Amino acid sequence: MHEMSVALSVVDQVEQAARARGALGVQHVHLDIGELAGVVSDSLRFCFGLACAGTLLEGSELVTRSVPGSARCAPCGRTWDTGMPPDMLCPDCRAAATELVAGRELRITEVRWAADTAAPGSPAQPATILEES
């Protein structure tokens, strides 16, 4: 099951980040799932529960947000919701979209660590790890 691979990957990444910060527990993990990412959120939530067992994330909640597909035609300067199934042709000129603005993301947007679990010396300010595919 694909969602299991994704869940394991999320748990792995959050665990690494937790270790780097000395966090001992996780409350929730927020995930953006694009309409065109090919992931079923219910299935992913189920797998996430299984994948968390025995890890630092045990008992944490996965909060998912669905991101609609959106495409842009540069010549027309038009952006539209691609819908599902997606329409990658510009509604104005019927030419191919120049780019997909949103809809394929599968990314962790936020992790909320459990209360009072940060080790001394870990940053008091929210840290940001930026990494894009």
Next chain:
Amino acid sequence: MCRVVDLQQAVLAKNTMAAGILRSELTARGTTVVNLLSSPGSGKTALLERELTIARERAVPAAALTADLATENDAVRLSRSGVPVKQVLTDGLCHLEADMLAGHLHNWLPEDTRLLFVENVGNLVCPASYDLGETLRVVLASVTEGEDKPLKYPTAFGLAHLVIVTKADLAGPAEFDEAAFRAHVQQVNPGVEVVLSSVRSGQGAGLLVERALAAAEGAEVHAPVMAQARA
């Protein structure tokens, strides 16, 4: 009291990175990867049997790796072409990942391989999300699977560099509406090439080898809009 951490990470970044490394390593040694995706039974193995034989006749050093949940049947079929073939049993996993592929190629892939064909696990959902380091991604659908297949699996068809309609010899009996199928492919992946093939009639024979060789020689490969996602 909670700590909020903004952890902007692409979940599949690890695979994408491994795929990038594999692509540059293979390209550097002159090997181009072709990743074949379809539902079970669309005719991936049958197409490869024919194309591998053609590659061998044309003295193009080719190899094939075929992934299945179980059985080595496909490897047996492909081996008849005479090119090196490896069977990978995914043990229930429904797709291949780049690091798995890299592991299987290690100590197996002949040094002089020009074209490596990878038959992915029969599934049009998740293999679409996993880059394997391929230069050419080919999505297959047979004429019996319905004209709306591209709309039902938009991510798979939307990211294809080439679409092959298989079992074209059955188009008549299946009442396959080619124009409708093409329109649906164009809707999700404008500009992608769609070709018909039949291993029974010989239609489209050699086309896959030709497209793969062109890509290997640096010809421009179609850039799907869906792959032009904003960072």
